[in-house]
Amino acid sequence: MLSLLVLSGLASVGVAAVNVSIPLSPPENSQPLSPTLVSFSLEQDRWPDWVGIDSRNDFTHHALVRLASLTGVPTKIRVGANSEDHTFWSPTVTVNEDEFPPADTITPYPEATKITVGDKYYTLSRWLPRGTHMTWGVNLGADNATNAANMAASIVKAFKSAVVKASGVVLDYIEIGNEADLYKNNGLRPKNWTVEEYVQDWISIAGPVAEAAGIQDTRGAVSLQGAAFAGQGFTPREIFALGILDSTPGKAISIISQHQYSAAFCNGGDFPLTSFMNKTYVRGNLTHFIPDIAAATEQGFPYILGETNSIACHGAPGVSNTAGAALWTIDYTLQAATLGIAELFFHEGIGFKYNFIQPIALNRSTIDGSPLDPPQPPHVQPLFYGGLVLNTLVGRIGHSRIVELDVGDDNVSGYAAYERGRVVRAVFVNLHAWLASTAGERPSVHIDLGFARGTGAAEDAFWSGGREARARRLVVEHADDVANLTWAGRSFERSSDVSPTGSKDEERIVLSQGLDLRSTEAVLLVF
Structure with missing residues (x-):
């Protein structure tokens, strides 16, 4: 690529x-320069590792506060991604129970194949810095309206709880399904699944989700985030034309999200850093979103990259974890802002190569999965420096x-x-x-x-x-x-x-x- x-x-x-x-x-x-231009998307499976369970993860907290000190506003946090469509709510689980596939040299820290969560899982939101605004994802991939509604009800219940309200952390959006345009490739839908079928499927799940969350339209404190597609597989223009906004849950959509990576490391490969650090390449990976940005703006919606980073499938060694990627982050983010993209949610996981920070100690290498003895303590990675530069440019005026x-x-x-x-x-x-x-x-x-x-x-x-x-x-x-x-x-x-x-x-x-x-x-x- x-x-x-x-x-x-x-x-x-x-x-x-x-x-x-x-x-x-x-x-x-x-174009407007949002104080939350640099935001983060987190995998759902190891969300408790990021924020802490019985007490906050101090390293995560310090890193987020450091970035927020430059703009006066905490980064926004979206919790979802691939593991969003493998999450199930259970009344008998307290926090979460995860089932993981074996690690390998290409993917030393794989996502869980099944995550079962309880009500306390969502109340962990209280450990984020005061004033953080959040988006939470619910499972569309399972095609189970009851489960999706249970997840939404538990999310809203958490944010109405005394502990989360006291923390000052706020729920903005519920996202229903992650990268549904890839379902036909990952086994969650048939190979011939179409965008027309997606719209009807989304409406059938989003209706119960909105009802369970008490969402009626865009005027309340919480609304729905639309699209969340993997690039251009499906587009906002297509679902607008198919009438998604005229449906009952569609009337609660108030923001449009798409995802973007500049390449993919899912099966390994050799990616030359010298080509990745290139102005023409950066712009070519963003300009194809211009028609969707225009379509969202015409509907009055902010447009965001709700999940993005350098190279998909956790990043490529020698590229995503390097100082060169920090410079790429600056150009990529600001180029996106000049196109009218309000926020970029850089995707993060535990042990992912492209992380801004590694929030917990790691006992195996992020590069090849080899054991680390002693474990590597929590630390920032080169992209964090890109975030410092970006937030300094954005400033505190808002x-x-x-x-x-x-x-x-x-x-x-x-x-x-x-x-x-x-x-x-x-x-x-x-x-x-x-x-x-x-x-x-x-x-x-x-x-x-x-x-x-x-x-x-x-x-x-x-x-x-x-x-x-x-x-x-x-x-x-x-x-x-x-x-x-x-x-x-x-x-x-x-x-x-x-x-x-x-x-x-x-x-x-x-x-x-x-x-x-x-x-x-x-x-x-x-x-």
């Missing part, structure tokens, strides 16, 4: 130069806007963020892969900055007082490194509570002189 591309000559030169113009006020094509900058280099992406009508931050990402095996001098791109002035007072004030900017760098030794990144001079890998170690390092950039950006590096400017 990934093709090796020849990158633009930088390996043989020391410094290339580009001119970049930054509008001082948001252009007409700017209603910033974003625009992509025209950068005349095949490897360098740029974006600007706006608050109260003026530019406040910009980020540049150099996706040229500097590998541990690369010989020669590490190349750089020199970015000469210009500013497109308007006539507003705020713009003139910026121009007269904004001759310098503060710069924070995401520094990476090699794109294929799996650790030892720093953000603004600090590491987040060396503490048990995700607190930074090292001295904060900010540069002062004279705007008229521009800045240098090395291969496999990102820089964020604060004006």
